[in-house]
Amino acid sequence: MNALTDIAARPAAAPEKAVVLSVRNLESYYGPIMAIRGCSLEVREGQIVTVLGANGAGKTTLMKTISGVMDPEKGQIMYGGENIAGAAPDKVVRKGIVHVPEGREVFPLLTVEENLRMGAFVRNDADGVRKDEEMVFSYFPILAERRRQAAGTLSGGQQQMLAIGRGLMARPKLMLLDEPSLGLSPLLVKEIFQIIRRLNREQGVTMMLVEQNAKVALEVADYGYVMELGRIVMADDAKRLLQSKDIQEFYLGVQSEESQRGQKRWKQKKTWR
Amino acid sequence: MDVLQLLVSGLANGCVYGLIALGFVLIYKATEAVNFAQGDFMMLGAFITLGLTNEQFWGLPFWVSVPIAILCMGAFGYLLDMLVLRRMFGQSQVAVVILTIALGFVLRFAAGVIWGHQPVSLESPIAGKDVRFGGLVLGLDEVTIIVVTVLLTVLLYFYFNRTKLGVAMQAASQNQLAAYYMGIPVKRIHSLIWALAGAVAAVAGILFASKGSIDPSIGLLGIKAFAAAVIGGFGSLPGALLGGIIVGLIEPFASYYIAAGYSQIMPYLLLFLILVFRPHGILAQVHRKKV
Numbered sequence: 001m002n003a004l005t006d007i008a009a010r011p012a013a014a015p016e017k018a019v020v021l022s023v024r025n026l027e028s029y030y031g032p033i034m035a036i037r038g039c040s041l042e043v044r045e046g047q048i049v050t051v052l053g054a055n056g057a058g059k060t061t062l063m064k065t066i067s068g069v070m071d072p073e074k075g076q077i078m079y080g081g082e083n084i085a086g087a088a089p090d091k092v093v094r095k096g097i098v099h100v101p102e103g104r105e106v107f108p109l110l111t112v113e114e115n116l117r118m119g120a121f122v123r124n125d126a127d128g129v130r131k132d133e134e135m136v137f138s139y140f141p142i143l144a145e146r147r148r149q150a151a152g153t154l155s156g157g158q159q160q161m162l163a164i165g166r167g168l169m170a171r172p173k174l175m176l177l178d179e180p181s182l183g184l185s186p187l188l189v190k191e192i193f194q195i196i197r198r199l200n201r202e203q204g205v206t207m208m209l210v211e212q213n214a215k216v217a218l219e220v221a222d223y224g225y226v227m228e229l230g231r232i233v234m235a236d237d238a239k240r241l242l243q244s245k246d247i248q249e250f251y252l253g254v255q256s257e258e259s260q261r262g263q264k265r266w267k268q269k270k271t272w273r
Numbered sequence: 274m275d276v277l278q279l280l281v282s283g284l285a286n287g288c289v290y291g292l293i294a295l296g297f298v299l300i301y302k303a304t305e306a307v308n309f310a311q312g313d314f315m316m317l318g319a320f321i322t323l324g325l326t327n328e329q330f331w332g333l334p335f336w337v338s339v340p341i342a343i344l345c346m347g348a349f350g351y352l353l354d355m356l357v358l359r360r361m362f363g364q365s366q367v368a369v370v371i372l373t374i375a376l377g378f379v380l381r382f383a384a385g386v387i388w389g390h391q392p393v394s395l396e397s398p399i400a401g402k403d404v405r406f407g408g409l410v411l412g413l414d415e416v417t418i419i420v421v422t423v424l425l426t427v428l429l430y431f432y433f434n435r436t437k438l439g440v441a442m443q444a445a446s447q448n449q450l451a452a453y454y455m456g457i458p459v460k461r462i463h464s465l466i467w468a469l470a471g472a473v474a475a476v477a478g479i480l481f482a483s484k485g486s487i488d489p490s491i492g493l494l495g496i497k498a499f500a501a502a503v504i505g506g507f508g509s510l511p512g513a514l515l516g517g518i519i520v521g522l523i524e525p526f527a528s529y530y531i532a533a534g535y536s537q538i539m540p541y542l543l544l545f546l547i548l549v550f551r552p553h554g555i556l557a558q559v560h561r562k563k564v
């Protein structure tokens with residue numbers, strides 16, 4: 001991808017970009033529990049699309065269903081002209097969707113370098129893999145310093161960087177990022193989000209970003225969805241969502257008289273972690 | 274010289290225990306199930322080799338039978354996982370454990386039907402010969418067992434640390450969910466681990482059968498190997514081998530220095546002490562899965 005034209009084209013051209021991922025009426029269950037209740041959304045090429053929502057809203061489940069770790073009961077996941085709903089995870093990775101899971105989930109006893117190599121498991125181009133490893137190190141220099149260290153000995157922030165870097169090693173077109181800010185200091189969150197934005201612009205990776213930290217997510221995102229109890233309840237441009245009264249009240253902590261009376265359910269349900 | 278010979282023969286036994294223990298640990302690390310038929314895998318590997326080699330049965334050359342038997346046991350492990358265990362996915366590990374116990378009985382019975390229950394000897398070219406190192410006379414069988422175990426250990430070390438599939442096996446056992454996310458075919462990897470456990474068991478069986486007669490109940494040796502695996506820290510491959518060697522060494526020295534009847538208890542006494550004082554084993558990896 002050409003980074004310069006991408007940045008230049010960004011403000012005006014956003015709505016015309018091609019849809020890379022289209023989720024339609026998705027339903028997913030944990031046994032008898034319906035976690036995704038007819039969810040529809042779109043992700044456009046080159047964008048960062050964020051899915052906001054309180055703890056337990058179903059954001060992680062949505063991502064697991066897209067990446068094929070869970071099979072949906074109903075609905076479609078259209079990607080690259082076909083329905084990938086229910087496809088095996090390795091097939092989904094090969095098609096260019098990679099899931100960077102909530103809570104890092106690195107391979108704790110493998111070295112940083114081995115973790116990265118595992119990110120490239122589905123690839124067979126050894127030269128390309130080596131180049132991409134250098135690319136990852138250029139974004140996360142601390143990982144280069146620790147390349148021979150076991151991943152389990154890294155700090156939380158470094159593990160998050162490793163999880164993102166490992167995901168990049170699959171050369172994804174679309175990256176599913178599940179709560180990269182979880183448990184990190186504000187400073188680190190800022191750093192990681194800057195890198196996420198750079199990866200989006202410079203490497204042309206389309207991002208679907210799940211966050212509870214609505215402010216940072218909306219600041220980097222082009223478009224946003226709000227999820228509640230397994231459904232999408234709001235969708236708009238990220239800028240407009242950032243201005244929206246509801247979002248300000250319930251996700252950004254801007255107090256108004258009405259919210260202090262607190263009669264809305266999603267406020268009560270919300271728990272910060 | 275006595276002590277040296279005791280040492281070598283204990284080491285050789287220990288290597289066989291260690292290889293069986295290795296099978297336990299391989300499967301436990303990858304799937305969190307314990308294959309209680311691992312000893313019977315070893316027995317089956319030994320009998321397949323015997324069936325192929327001995328004049329009384331097929332009469333193939335020993336060096337032809339060995340790779341065939343190893344491949345057969347590898348295929349057996351792979352298919353067992355693919356056709357049976359994969360279907361039990363989602364059930365508790367206890368179900369898998371019980372299945373492997375039952376499988377052990379079936380294998381012992383089947384081997385008895387095919388090859389008889391009487392002790393038989395594998396017509397192995399390394400059986401019953403001596404090698405001399407200066408004044409020291411050692412059994413070729415025992416020396417071979419030690420050498421083969423060392424080679425196999427080195428081979429496995431390189432496989433798990435230097436090959437993509439080997440590292441992926443480690444990855445899948447450390448964090449199965451993350452392995453799925455990376456597109457690692459976890460189910461096929463589980464089958465391959467079972468194949469590897471089967472192949473290693475076959476090697477252990479062939480080595481064991483080269484130093485004495487065998488019958489279908491030798492699989493019960495698996496219990497000693499299980500103790501070895503626990504002593505080494507269930508979940509550590511070097512620990513399994515080390516545990517095997519410790520058990521192997523304790524036995525001859527205990528029977529040399531301690532009255533018969535008490536000496537056989539020694540490996541289990543050690544197991545007991547380890548469980549009490551170092552419950553994660555000697556070489557336990559200091560890492561717990563996140564809740």
Ligand SMILES: Nc1ncnc2c1ncn2[C@@H]1O[C@H](COP(=O)(O)OP(=O)(O)O)[C@@H](O)[C@H]1O
Nearest residue numbers: 030033035053054055056057058059060061062
């Ligand atoms: N493994 C599981 N088994 C059963 N229920 C689950 C499981 N994981 C999540 N859930 C339930 O599914 C719903 C959605 O969870 P999740 O997708 O993790 O939400 P989020 O990522 O938005 O916090 C929640 O009600 C949660 O309790």
Ligand SMILES: [Mg+2]
Nearest residue numbers: 059060061102
């Ligand atoms: Mg979540």
